[in-house]
Amino acid sequence: MDSILRRCKVCGRYTMRKDRCPYCGGELEVPHPPKYSPEDKYGRYRLLMRIMSGEVRLREDIVRAILSQSRLSKINLNS
16 A cells, blocks of 8 residues: 655655645655564664674674674665
8 A cells, every 4th residue: 555645755745646745845755654564674784784883893703603694794884
């Protein structure tokens, strides 16, 4: 089911339009989080992206262990 309500990233106002904010012309986003599922298919990938972006800080040996178990082990974290 598609969400009807959208929120402007620039001014924070809500609208039902799907293209641009009618007030400031800013980009719109769905203000609701995704539906929770105990079988989270993409949780591992979200964690990997947070680690690689630096949002989640872990010890270097733990990061290497996590990356060695994934297909993303060839990515250089120092860049």
